[in-house]
Amino acid sequence: MSEHHHHDHGTEQVSDKVLLWTTFVNIGLSVFEFIAGAIAGSVALMADALHNTNDAAALLIAYIARKVSRKGADEKFTFGYRRAELIGAMIQLTALILVGLYLVYEAIRRFFSPEPLEGGWIMAAAGVALFVDVVTAWLLWSMSKGSMNVKAAFLHNLTDAGASVAVLVGGATIYFWGWNWVDPILTLLIAGYILYMSLGMLRTTCRILMEGAPPDLSMEQVQATMMDVPGVEGIHHLHVWELDEHHQALEAHVVVKRSQADHDHELNIRRALKQRLQERHSIQHCTLELEYPGDPCGSSTNNLIEHE
Structure with missing residues (x-):
């Protein structure tokens, strides 16, 4: 970084x-x-x-x-x-x-x-x-x-x-x-x-x-970027913050379709998410936890987005 x-x-x-x-x-x-x-x-x-x-x-x-x-x-x-x-x-x-x-x-x-x-x-x-x-x-x-x-x-x-x-x-x-x-x-x-x-x-x-979100970053656009990746069904527990004035970080729980729940698809989804977040929003460090619909989540599902 x-x-x-x-x-x-x-x-x-x-x-x-x-x-x-x-x-x-x-x-x-x-x-x-x-x-x-x-x-x-x-x-x-x-x-x-x-x-x-x-x-x-x-x-x-x-x-x-x-x-x-x-x-x-x-x-x-x-x-x-x-x-x-x-x-x-x-x-x-x-x-x-x-x-x-x-x-x-x-x-x-x-x-x-x-x-x-x-x-x-x-x-x-x-x-x-x-x-x-x-x-x-x-x-x-x-x-x-x-x-x-x-x-x-x-x-x-x-x-x-x-x-x-x-x-x-x-x-x-x-x-x-x-x-x-x-x-x-x-x-x-x-x-x-x-x-x-x-x-x-x-x-x-x-x-x-205080780990606030970067002022020029739209959380809605970040969510939209992640939802555009094929296989992504929902996003929750999305947090974006600045490590310092030059480095941004993101963590999120990503719900993926169970039909695509094999290891290769998971790697492709994670790789695509990180690449798009880097290219479109200059987020260099991402921690992504992949889940499947219906899986229990340790935290409340605030900010959950589903496809229409």
């Missing part, structure tokens, strides 16, 4: 090093922006620093996940270690939402109690941040072609560059025209973006951990 990890052995270790170095670079940038924000008195700069801290954490999680995922399944974790990344993401996103709410509070407070700002420091720090964001995006660009996870990090880094441009422009307005009110407005915009992205990712993470 993880064949996409093996198509580029020559660059695998290089990719790991790139992820690790971009993590260190973003951590360094965050520390620098925190210090510069404190000196300049800019909440927007601190908000951008927190945003970069989140990026560094995301890159570190991606790096650790690549290492952990290579362990594969064992006796204690028979499904493998894929969801370690989800647990890390849950912790990270929860903390980020709290940070976003604090930034909203701090921005509103600055409207009523403005503080002096150093526009020159804000411009300098935002310029450094923009440079680092562009370099990080460049480093991730070649890796993004073979990994959806890294592609998401690459696109996220481009949006960071946009936030740095906004802070840079805000610093210029403060430096040249003394518009200190721009800083809390930028803070609200960055905090709003952080909350919007975090809440959306948190919903996705919770759905996977």
Whole structure:
């Protein structure tokens, strides 16, 4: 199920090093922006620093996940270690939402109690941040072609560059025209973006951990696909869930016609079901229990479908 990890052995270790170095670079940038924000008195700069801290954490999680995922399944974790990344993401996103709410509070407070700002420091720090964001995006660009996870990090880094441009422009307005009110407005915009992205990712993470069905999958279409296989008379106890964001699994009880109850027909039905589910719905892992009409079933027969 993880064949996409093996198509580029020559660059695998290089990719790991790139992820690790971009993590260190973003951590360094965050520390620098925190210090510069404190000196300049800019909440927007601190908000951008927190945003970069989140990026560094995301890159570190991606790096650790690549290492952990290579362990594969064992006796204690028979499904493998894929969801370690989800647990890390849950912790990270929860903390980020709290940070976003604090930034909203701090921005509103600055409207009523403005503080002096150093526009020159804000411009300098935002310029450094923009440079680092562009370099990080460049480093991730070649890796993004073979990994959806890294592609998401690459696109996220481009949006960071946009936030740095906004802070840079805000610093210029403060430096040249003394518009200190721009800083809390930028803070609200960055905090709003952080909350919007975090809440959306948190919903996705919770759905996977709760073994919810993939959002773009129609259970009715899945049932129809299975019922179209010759010899299938009914489906019940149908469950579809995500092992992680890239792998889907299905289990079901399949009622087959007793007239076709020999071993070869069972193998053909099972093979046809798995092939169609893979081709039409990208479900890679299927566990199918074949039954015959009238056989006792250990669970209630909810979701039973019969031919008209």
